[in-house]
C-alpha cells in the first residue's frame with residue numbers, strides 16, 4: 001500500500017485552473033521531488049493535500065484511507081508540512097514552537113491542565129523531551145530559549161522542520177526547504193532530509209535548486225501550468241525533451 | 254428562508270426583541286362607542302429601568318383614577334383613555350415621549366414626569382400645544398419659578414403644574430432638621446449632576462449655611478455607578494457630620510452602604526429620590542443612620558388615602574404604589590376634574606378647549622387624598638408638607654411631618 | 660500624603676475589577692479579532708448566577724464564609740458556560756462574515772441577555788441586594804484603610820490573574836491558544852482544533868468575568884440588569900488602553916484606569932464629576948501617541 005496516493009487533484013481559482021488532474025504517489029520512506037516554473041501550482045498542490053485549500057475534485061488516500069479535509073485532522077492523520085515563506089510562531093521561543101507541534105500527540109486535556117494532575121505532568125514531560133530531542137536533531141539545541149523571530153533564516157527553516165516532525169508525521173511536505181540558504185546551509189539541508197528519511201518518514205519536496213532535487217530524490221514530478229508533465233527518476237526527467245524545452249532549458253531566474 | 258446558520262444568529266436577537274416588546278407598554282384598544290367621544294390622558298414615567306418601581310406605581314395609580322372616573326361617568330359624553338409612555342429614566346427618551354403625546358390631538362393632559370431633568374425636556378413641548386402637565390413628583394424649583402428662582406421668580410410654562418412641593422422647601426426642611434435636631438455642623442454634599450439632585454443639594458446647602466453650618470465640599474456620582482471607593486475615601490477624610498445626597502436610590506443606596514462599610518460615621522440624608530423599598534433592602538442590617546425626606550404626609554397619616562390604598566389593592570396591580578402613587582392619583586384627578594368642567598357639550602379638543610382646561614387646572618381646589626389640591630401663581634402646590642423618614646427595622650419610619658416656612 | 664496612598668489603594672481595588680473583566684475582552688480579541696461587546700452582560704449574568712445559587716439553593720443558615728466559595732464558583736460557571744453558548748450560537752456561525760456582522764450580533768446578544776435577566780428577576784430593574792459574604796471591618800496599613808471585602812477582591816483578582824498567566828504560558832492548551840492567536844492557519848496545521856481553542860478562550864474570559872460578578876456584588880450591592888454596561892465599557896477601555904490582544908496589557912490598563920479615576924476624584928477640581936471623562940482622556944491620549952495601547956505590538960504580522 002502506498003503511503004500517499006493522490007489521484008486527479010484539481011483546483012480551480014475562479015477562472016484559473018491552478019491544478020488539473022494531478023496524480024502523485026509516494027511510497028513509504030521515499031523522497032519525491034516536485035519541480036516546475038513559478039506559478040505552476042506546486043504550493044497549491046500542498047495546500048490541497050493539507051486542507052488549507054479545498055480541492056475542486058480529486059481523491060487523496062493516506063495509508064489507504066481518505067485523508068481528512070480539515071487541516072488539524074490532516075496533521076493528526078500523519079501529514080505535516082513546512083512553508084515556502086516561513087510561518088513560525090514568531091513571538092514564542094524555539095522550544096515552544098516545537099512543543100506546539102507535539103499538541104496532536106498529547107492526551108492532556110484542558111481540565112487536567114487546570115488541575116495539573118499526574119497525567120498532565122507526564123504528558124508535559126514527554127512533550128518536552130521529544131521537543132528537545134528534535135531540536136538537537138536539527139542542530140538547534142543551543143537556541144531553545146530564543147524567540148523564533150530572532151533566528152537566522154536558515155535556522156528558522158530548520159526550526160520549521162523540527163516543529164513539523166514534532167507532530168510525528170508519516171509524510172512530510174517541504175516547500176522549498178533551501179530557499180534563501182547559502183551553499184553550506186544547503187549541504188546541511190541535504191543531510192537533514194536524508195536523516196528524516198532514515199527515520200522512516202516519506203518526503204515530498206518542492207525545490208527550485210536542481211542539484212538539490214536531482215541529487216536527493218528517488219523520483220521527480222514536473223508540474224507545468226497545473227498539469228503533471230513528466231514523472232520519473234531524476235535521470236529520466238533530466239533527459240526529457242519536453243522538460244528541457246519547457247522548463248530546464250530556460251535560463252535560471 | 255431561515256437557514257440554520259441564520260437561525261442561530263437570529264434567535265438571540267428575536268428573543269431579545271420579544272422580551273423588549275413584552276415589557277413595553279400595552280395599548281388599550283380604543284372602543285369609542287357611538288355618541289361618546291374619546292379624550293386621552295397621557296403619562297411620562299420610567300416604566301422600565303432602574304426607576305421603574307416608582308414609575309409603575311405612578312402608572313397604576315393614574316390607571317386607577319381614570320378607571321374610577323370612567324366607571325362613574327364623570328365626564329358627560331366623554332370616555333377617558335390612558336396613554337402611558339415609558340421615559341426609561343432618560344431625558345431624551347422622555348422628550349420623544351412628550352413630542353409624541355403633544356402631536357396627538359386627542360391628548361388633553363399629561364401626568365408626569367418622575368424626574369425633574371425629564372420634565373425640562375417634556376414641559377416646553379406640551380406647553381407649546383397648551384396641553385396641561387401635572388407632575389406628582391418633580392421638585393426642582395426652576396420648573397415653575399424659572400432658572401433664576403433664587404433672585405427673580407418667573408413662570409416658564411403656563412401649562413405646567415405639580416402636586417409635589419419644591420426642593421427649596423424640601424432641602425430647607427432637611428437642613429433645618431439636620432442642624433437643629435441632629436446637631437450636624439458640617440455637611441458633605443453629593444449629587445448625581447442632574448437637575449433634581451443639584452437643586453436639592455443647593456437648597457440644602459443654602460439653608461444649612463444660613464443656619465451657621467459649614468458645607469465642606471460638593472462631589473458627584475454618575476448614573477449607573479455602583480462602586481464609590483475613592484469618593485468614599487474622600488468623604489471619610491473630610492469627616493463631615495452629615496452626608497447630604499441629591500439623587501435617586503439606585504446610586505444612593507450603594508453609596509450609603511459603602512460609606513458605612515468604610516467606617517464613615519456621618520449620618521446619610523437625601524430627598525424623595527431615596528424613598529424606595531430597595532434603598533432599605535440594599536442597606537441591609539448594618540445601617541443605622543440613614544434619613545430621607547418625602548413630599549407630602551405619610552400615607553398612614555392621610556385618612557382620605559385609605560380608600561385609595563384599598564382600591565389599589567382590590568384592582569390587583571402587580572407592583573406596589575410606591576413613593577408617588579398617592580400624588581399621582583391626585584395629579585390625575587386634577588386633570589380629570591378640569592376635563593369634567595370643560596369637555597361636556599364639546600365635540601372635539603382644540604386649542605380653545607385646551608386653554609380652558611389649563612385655566613380650570615389653575616383654578617383647582619379639591620380635597621385630594623394627600624391633602625388640599627390647589628396651585629399658586631407659579632403652578633406649585635399650596636400643600637407644602639414634608640415628612641422626614643429614618644431607615645429603621647427594614648423600612649422607612651416617619652420621624653416628623655411639617656413644613657418649612659423660613 | 661496619606662490620602663494620596665488611600666486613593667492609590669482605592670484605585671487598585673477598582674482597577675482589579677476592571678482588569679478581571681478586561682482580560683475577557685483582550686483574550687477573545689487576541690484569538691479571533693472580535694470585540695465581544697456582550698462580555699459586560701456575561702459578567703452581569705454571572706453575578707446573578709451567584710445570587711441565584713445563594714438565594715434558592717443554599718440553606719439560610721449556612722455560614723457566609725462557606726457560602727462564599729460556592730457563590731463564587733457558581734458565578735464563574737454561569738459566566739463560563741454562557742460565554743461558550745454565546746460563542747457557539749452567535750459568533751461561530753459568523754466567523755467568516757464581514758467584521759460588522761459579529762459586532763451587531765454582540766449588541767443583539769447584550770440586549771437579549773439583559774432582557775432575559777429582567778424576565779427572570781422582577782427586581783432586576785431596581786437592583787437585587789447581593790448577599791454579604793464577608794465580615795465587615797477594615798484593614799489598616801499606616802493611615803490607609805481598606806475594608807476586608809476590598810482586600811479580598813484584590814487578593815482574589817491577583818490570584819486569578821496569576822493562575823491565568825500560568826495557564827497561558829505553561830500549559831499545552833495555553834501554548835495552543837498563543838499559537839492560534841499568532842497564526843490560526845498554521846496552528847491548525849499543528850493539529851490544533853482551533854474551534855476548541857476559541858471556545859476555551861471564551862470560557863476562560865467568562866470564568867474571570869463571573870468571579871468579577873461576585874466581587875462586584877459583594878463590594879457594590881445591589882446588582883441590576885444594567886451593571887454589565889458600565890463595567891463592560893470601563894473594562895473595554897482598560898483593554899484598549901493596555902493594547903487589545905495583550906494579556907499583560909489588559910491587567911495594566913485596568914489598574915491604570917482605576918488609579919486615574921481614584922486620583923481624579925480626589926485631586927482634580929470637580930474630579931468626581933469628571934473622572935469618567937479623565938478615564939477617556941487617558942484613553943484618547945494613549946491612542947493618539949501610542950495607537951496600539953501601552954503594551955500592544957505595532958502591527959500584527961499576519962500572512
Ligand SMILES: Nc1ncnc2c1ncn2[C@@H]1O[C@H](COP(=O)(O)OP(=O)(O)OP(=O)(O)O)[C@@H](O)[C@H]1O
Pocket residue numbers: 013016018036037038039040041042043044045084
Ligand atoms: N488563493 C489563491 N487565489 C487565487 N489564485 C491563487 C491562489 N493561490 C495561488 N493562486 C494562483 O495559482 C497559481 C499557482 O500558484 P502556486 O503558489 O501554487 O505556484 P507555485 O508553483 O508554488 O509557484 P512558486 O514557485 O512561485 O512558489 C498561481 O497563478 C497563483 O497566482
Ligand SMILES: [Mg+2]
Pocket residue numbers: 042043044084
Ligand atoms: Mg510555491
